[in-house]
Amino acid sequence: MERTLAIIKPDAVRAKNAGKIIDRIEQEGFSIVGMRKVQLSTQQAEDFYAVHKGKPFLPELVAFMTAGPVIVMALEKPNAIQAWRDLMGPTNPANAGANTLRKLYGTDIGSNATHGSDAPATAAQEITFFFPELK
Numbered sequence: 001m002e003r004t005l006a007i008i009k010p011d012a013v014r015a016k017n018a019g020k021i022i023d024r025i026e027q028e029g030f031s032i033v034g035m036r037k038v039q040l041s042t043q044q045a046e047d048f049y050a051v052h053k054g055k056p057f058l059p060e061l062v063a064f065m066t067a068g069p070v071i072v073m074a075l076e077k078p079n080a081i082q083a084w085r086d087l088m089g090p091t092n093p094a095n096a097g098a099n100t101l102r103k104l105y106g107t108d109i110g111s112n113a114t115h116g117s118d119a120p121a122t123a124a125q126e127i128t129f130f131f132p133e134l135k
């Protein structure tokens with residue numbers, strides 16, 4: 001079993017696509033081991049995306065991620081990190097395959113509906129960031 005951190009981003013929450021995304025998560029065999037709706041502060045978004053410090057798109061990313069509530073989830077399944085990234089599709093919805101979450105619910109490279117951890121170390125760090133009670 002493996003865990004990953006998934007976020008339904010403000011664009012998808014605002015568009016009321018969260019239910020469809022959560023339904024898909026369950027259909028694809030993930031277990032939701034933690035779930036919360038959160039309004040991120042600027043500081044929290046900057047801390048969460050610290051790896052992107054110095055990138056030109058960081059201010060835009062922080063503004064987007066704090067524009068409304070997000071739904072954060074810890075998901076569990078064998079090979080969860082890659083399985084969730086496959087289900088999301090690539091960063092830019094324009095390049096995403098049919099039936100991926102970013103193709104279905106994303107708009108552009110900034111407003112791309114979902115987040116997923118990219119490796120075991122970042123998954124552990126990101127899960128602890130939102131769910132310190134999950135060990």
Ligand code: GDP
Pocket residue numbers: 057060061090091109110111112114115116118
């Ligand atoms: P991910 O792992 O597919 O989410 O992609 P990255 O780790 O490369 O980037 C993190 C997030 O930053 C993406 O999901 C986008 O929301 C945002 N992002 C990445 N590149 C750009 C960009 O060129 N412009 C903007 N506005 N946002 C970007």
